[in-house]
Each structure stands twice: as C-alpha cells, then as structure tokens.
Amino acid sequence: DSGVTQTPKHLITATGQRVTLRCSPRSGDLSVYWYQQSLDQGLQFLIQYYNGEERAKGNILERFSAQQFPDLHSELNLSSLELGDSALYFCASSVAVYPQVDTQYFGPGTRLTVL
Amino acid sequence: DAKTTQPNSMESNEEEPVHLPCNHSTISGTDYIHWYRQLPSQGPEYVIHGLTSNVNNRMASLAIAEDRKSSTLILHRATLRDAAVYYCILRVQGAQKLVFGQGTRLTINP
Numbered sequence: 410d411s412g413v414t415q416t417p418k419h420l421i422t423a424t425g426q427r428v429t430l431r432c433s434p435r436s437g438d439l440s441v442y443w444y445q446q447s448l449d450q451g452l453q454f455l456i457q458y459y460n461g462e463e464r465a466k467g468n469i470l471e472r473f474s475a476q477q478f479p480d481l482h483s484e485l486n487l488s489s490l491e492l493g494d495s496a497l498y499f500c501a502s503s504v505a506v507y508p509q510v511d512t513q514y515f516g517p518g519t520r521l522t523v524l
Numbered sequence: 525d526a527k528t529t530q531p532n533s534m535e536s537n538e539e540e541p542v543h544l545p546c547n548h549s550t551i552s553g554t555d556y557i558h559w560y561r562q563l564p565s566q567g568p569e570y571v572i573h574g575l576t577s578n579v580n581n582r583m584a585s586l587a588i589a590e591d592r593k594s595s596t597l598i599l600h601r602a603t604l605r606d607a608a609v610y611y612c613i614l615r616v617q618g619a620q621k622l623v624f625g626q627g628t629r630l631t632i633n634p
Contacts, residue, residue: 411567442621452568452611452624465621499567501622508620509556515567 412436413516415500421522427488430519434481434502440464441483442503442513443475447496458483459505490523497521528612533629536602544597544628546612551592556615559586559597560622561608568611568624571597607632 412435422428434441443455445468454467458477469475472490477483487494497520501513529547536542548557559571572579572586574595579586585598599606611627 411569413567440620444622444624451626452562452622454621454623457620465619467621501567503620505620509554509615509617510573511620512570513568513622515569518567 411514411516413500413502413514415498415516415519417519418517419520419522421524422490423524424490424492426490426523427486428490428521430485430487430498430500430521432483432485432500432502432516434483434500435514438502438504438514439481440503440505441477441481442501443469443483443485444499444501444515445496446499446518447493452499455485464505487521492523495521495523528614528625530610530612530625530628532626533631535631535633537633538604539601542599542602542606542630542632544599544610544612544630545594546596547594548612548614549593551614552616553592554617557586557588557592557595558613558615558622559584560611560613560624562611562627563605563608568622571610573615602630602632604632604634606630 455469457465501515558573560568562568609627
C-alpha cells in the first residue's frame with residue numbers, strides 16, 4: 410500500500426460525458442501528479458500540482474483539467490469524453506523537495522471506460 | 525526528454541539472479557537514473573536510483589557503467605512476485621515528471 414488513494418476504482422461512461430477522478434496523496438506529500446496509461450501510448454505524464462499551484466504540464470488535452478485543494482487532495486476532470494480517453498489514470502504524490510531524487514508514490518489507479 | 529533503451533522482454537527462473545539492462549547514451553552529467561516497476565494491475569512503484577556509484581537497497585542493486593551510458597538493475601534472487609514491467613527513467617535537472625518508456629516485461633518461471 411503506497412498510501413495514495415484514488416476513487417473510483419472503475420468508471421464506465423458514455424462519449425460526450427464528463428467525469429471527475431479523485432486522488433488523496435500520502436500524508437505529508439505536497440505534490441500530486443497525474444498520469445495516463447493507455448495501450449498505445451504507454452504511461453504519460455499529464456499534470457503536476459504542488460501545494461495547490463500548477464507546477465508542470467505534460468500531454469494534457471484541453472478537455473482535461475485538474476486542481477489541488479487546500480487539504481492537498483486533487484481532482485482530474487475529463488470532459489467531452491471520447492472513446493480514446495479510455496485508459497488507466499494514475500495519481501502519484503511526493504514531497505518534491507529535491508525533484509531529481511524524490512520518490513513518487515503511485516495510487517492503484519482509476520480505470521475509465523468510455524462507451 | 526532524455527531517452528532510455530530497454531529490451532522489450534526478459535525471462536528468468538525463480539531464485540536466480542536477474543540482470544535488467546538499460547542504455548542511456550545521451551545522459552548528461554546531472555541526470556539521475558531511476559528504476560520503477562509496475563506489477564500486474566497495480567500502479568508503478570519505486571525500485572532504486574543512482575547518479576554515478578553503484579547502489580544497493582532491500583529490493584535490488586543498481587550497477588552504473590563508468591561512462592554512465594548504461595546501467596543494470598540486479599534482482600539478486602528473483603521470486604514470482606518480481607514479475608512486472610521494469611522502467612528505467614532518467615531524471616533530468618529541474619524536471620519533476622517521470623518519463624516512462626516501454627520498459628522491460630520480466631517473466632519469472634517457477
């Protein structure tokens with residue numbers, strides 16, 4: 410158990426819909442990262458928040474957005490869903506004091522299926 | 525993004541050592557080498573990291589070539605639980621994200 414929790418575990422929805430994925434970081438970790446894992450693209454970094462502020466952006470679509478709340482939990486919002494958005498979405502957290510050496514702890518993921 | 529090259533798959537037997545190679549010929553002097561693994565149906569987990577010297581921890585050892593253009597993750601006595609995809613990742617200065625390649629799928633035979 411990494412200490413990172415993600416809800417829900419599974420999500421099935423239809424094209425055009427909007428969903429929210431939730432992540433609670435490990436106690437004491439200020440930074441939250443979101444990654445997407447699909448069969449064709451592998452694991453890809455989407456976005457990072459540090460203590461409520463956006464810190465880095467990766468291959469995140471404009472239809473996707475995220476935020477980190479004062480209690481440090483984070484939500485990833487996916488809207489106007491397409492079939493190609495079906496994937497595993499992982500959240501990770503770290504203390505992010507020394508980026509090159511800090512460990513990222515991953516949650517169990519949310520499996521999103523868009524029908 | 526800094527690039528690494530790993531074999532797509534490897535196979536080994538239980539209780540034998542496993543050497544997982546990684547090439548990173550374009551590594552710069554400040555890039556750290558990290559290894560993560562992803563067990564089936566789980567999120568990735570940290571294994572080990574190093575800069576220049578060889579490193580050991582309870583999970584594995586990391587052997588880094590003198591020119592740093594390659595490294596090897598060593599599992600000293602593989603168990604069935606070590607079957608996973610292993611990712612070799614370069615952490616560049618200033619970048620907090622992890623850049624995952626295709627990794628090596630390790631199969632352990634009983």
